[in-house]
Amino acid sequence: MLSTSASELPLPCIDLHKFRAVCAVLAIGVLSACAVQEPETAFNDPFEESNRSVHAFNKGLDRAFLRPAGQVVTSIPEEFTLPVANFADNVGLPGMVANGLLQADIGGAATNTFRFIINTTVGIGGLFDPAGVIGLAEESTDFGETLFVWGVPEGAYVELPFFGPSTQRDMVGIIVDQLFDPLGDVGTQVQVDYGTSARIIDRAITRGTYSDTFDGILYESADSYAQARLAYLQNRRFELGEDAPAADAIDPFSDELSLEGF
Amino acid sequence: MTNLMFSRRNVLALTGAGALASLPLPSFALSSGQAENLVHSAVADINSVIQSGASVGSMINSFKGIFERYSDTAYVAAYALGNDGRSASNAQKAAFSDAFGGYLAEKYGRRFNEFAGGEIQVRGSRSVNSYIEVQTVAVLRNQSPFQVDFHVSDRPGRPVFFNLIVEGINMLLSERAEIGAMLDARGGNLDALIRDLA
Numbered sequence: 001m002l003s004t005s006a007s008e009l010p011l012p013c014i015d016l017h018k019f020r021a022v023c024a025v026l027a028i029g030v031l032s033a034c035a036v037q038e039p040e041t042a043f044n045d046p047f048e049e050s051n052r053s054v055h056a057f058n059k060g061l062d063r064a065f066l067r068p069a070g071q072v073v074t075s076i077p078e079e080f081t082l083p084v085a086n087f088a089d090n091v092g093l094p095g096m097v098a099n100g101l102l103q104a105d106i107g108g109a110a111t112n113t114f115r116f117i118i119n120t121t122v123g124i125g126g127l128f129d130p131a132g133v134i135g136l137a138e139e140s141t142d143f144g145e146t147l148f149v150w151g152v153p154e155g156a157y158v159e160l161p162f163f164g165p166s167t168q169r170d171m172v173g174i175i176v177d178q179l180f181d182p183l184g185d186v187g188t189q190v191q192v193d194y195g196t197s198a199r200i201i202d203r204a205i206t207r208g209t210y211s212d213t214f215d216g217i218l219y220e221s222a223d224s225y226a227q228a229r230l231a232y233l234q235n236r237r238f239e240l241g242e243d244a245p246a247a248d249a250i251d252p253f254s255d256e257l258s259l260e261g262f
Numbered sequence: 263m264t265n266l267m268f269s270r271r272n273v274l275a276l277t278g279a280g281a282l283a284s285l286p287l288p289s290f291a292l293s294s295g296q297a298e299n300l301v302h303s304a305v306a307d308i309n310s311v312i313q314s315g316a317s318v319g320s321m322i323n324s325f326k327g328i329f330e331r332y333s334d335t336a337y338v339a340a341y342a343l344g345n346d347g348r349s350a351s352n353a354q355k356a357a358f359s360d361a362f363g364g365y366l367a368e369k370y371g372r373r374f375n376e377f378a379g380g381e382i383q384v385r386g387s388r389s390v391n392s393y394i395e396v397q398t399v400a401v402l403r404n405q406s407p408f409q410v411d412f413h414v415s416d417r418p419g420r421p422v423f424f425n426l427i428v429e430g431i432n433m434l435l436s437e438r439a440e441i442g443a444m445l446d447a448r449g450g451n452l453d454a455l456i457r458d459l460a
Contacts, residue, residue: 209404212373223443230439231431238409238430250434252337252415252424253392258348261355262336 042247043229044156051159055225058164059218062207067215070208073201081205083127088202089138090119090126091195094182099141103149108139116186125190140239143180144173148240157229165232292421294387297394297414300421304332305382312374321374326367334417334424335363341424342437346445346452354452361459362441379403382410393424 045051073081093116100109115138118131132138147169148154155168163174184192207214221227237244311324329335339359340347347355380402387396393415401407413425426433441455448454 212376216369221440221443222447223439226439226443227436230436234431234435235429244430244432248432248435249391250341250413250425250432251392252334252417257337257340257344259336259340261350261352262340262347262359 043233044154045229046156047158051157051229052225054159054161055228057161058159059224061162062214062218066204066207067211069204070206070211070214072208073204074208074211081201084198084201085205086119086123086129087126087191087194088198089129090116090123091183091187091191091198093119093138094186095143095177095180096139096141098180098182099143099146099177100139102143102146103141105139105141105149108141111136111139120188120191125188142170142173143176144170145240147173148242157233159225159228165228167233167236170236292394292414292416294389294394294396296421297387297396297412298384300332300414300423301382301384301396301398301412304328304423307332308374308377312378318372322367322371325371325374326363329363329367332423334415334422335359337417337424338366338434338437339363341434342441344438344442346442346450350452354456357456358452358459361456365459366437376402376405 093112097109097112097116100106100112115131115136118134118136119126119129122128122130144167152169158166158168158171160166160171160174166174183195187195217227217231218224234244234248307328308325311321311328314321314324316324336359339355339362342362343350343355343358347358350358380400383399383401385397385399387394389395390413393413396412396414398410398412399407400410408429409427410429411427412423413427414421415424416422417424424434444458445452445455448458
């Protein structure tokens with residue numbers, strides 16, 4: 001049958017809340033399958049082969065869409081792009097409040113709550129950032145961080161299509177954040193309708209703003225997959241306040257490395 | 263560790279405070295003050311090159327001079343080459359060290375535009391094992407402030423940088439991975455790598 005009318009779609013039969021819960025359980029199930037780190041390799045990357053294929057796909061997307069989009073949006077005056085970036089940041093706040101509470105980070109959740117209220121009202125739906133002006137800076141967080149706080153291990157490195165470098169723990173975080181975004185419950189209709197588009201444009205703005213860094217990793221390195229993996233894992237651990245692996249410690253007085261001749 | 267639950271900003275503030283609390287440093291040849299001064303004077307030298315209005319090529323040459331003056335060139339080169347350096351001759355090692363300095367100056371020096379008008383704010387320092395970590399925040403135009411830690415040792419008998427950590431990303435580890443990949447791409451031929459870096 002080629003034509004499908006709305007009444008024939010099975011979706012309305014599914015209880016959305018139940019569906020989301022099942023997805024979350026499935027996602028957390030992925031974590032229990034986390035691969036054990038092999039001690040002889042520097043990275044926990046058992047999926048390297050498929051990760052590299054995804055990396056090639058993401059690089060193609062970047063070259064065709066994101067990189068050029070970044071060049072366009074950063075050539076537009078900031079008076080036009082900053083409100084979009086502000087709006088995108090603002091619609092992410094309800095999710096950050098929920099995660100702050102799940103992490104028992106009351107201070108962070110309170111800051112993000114006040115930010116959301118002030119910027120949504122005084123900041124005209126979130127287009128402006130008066131909360132930032134009075135010192136209420138965003139306390140960035142996500143469900144990946146919540147899992148970290150709960151003691152869930154990082155799992156293997158994965159590169160996700162569209163989303164880029166990640167880990168099994170952060171992948172589950174992304175899925176849960178998408179499924180349980182409380183914006184629909186607390187946001188305005190405009191925020192619900194345009195939130196996703198604004199966040200996509202915001203990615204282009206970020207790509208354009210940090211174009212030298214992105215280009216350096218993706219197009220000017222000998223192995224962009226390895227550089228992206230290294231940068232993502234180290235930066236993410238830094239964001240989470242996690243210690244770098246002991247193997248990364250560098251001691252210039254250690255005699256492991258012979259300096260003779262250099 | 264309750265620290266783990268803090269956001270990055272809080273951790274930043276805490277590490278700054280922790281650095282102050284840990285003073286005075288244990289008996290250690292290199293002082294915190296010397297390490298911080300090294301950052302101040304390197305930043306001043308880089309700024310004067312950026313403001314000189316010289317051509318890009320001449321600036322990159324100056325950056326290479328600054329790199330040689332302020333950093334542990336032997337250690338940085340040896341670390342980047344890693345195990346691949348074990349079978350190299352002394353002549354190859356010396357040539358690699360020189361070419362690698364030029365490559366770094368070129369790679370980071372080409373991006374000097376990002377640093378023009380920017381500022382490095384020293385937040386504090388702490389001793390870690392055998393070296394001193396100077397914690398700074400880079401405030402650049404059109405970018406959110408980010409953390410840069412300079413790792414300073416006195417291995418060659420004077421204070422020198424041997425590593426740089428930008429928002430958790432360790433420069434020596436990145437360069438070791440990059441040099442390893444470049445060598446692989448040349449079938450492990452070190453002479454070819456030295457030629458291409460130079």
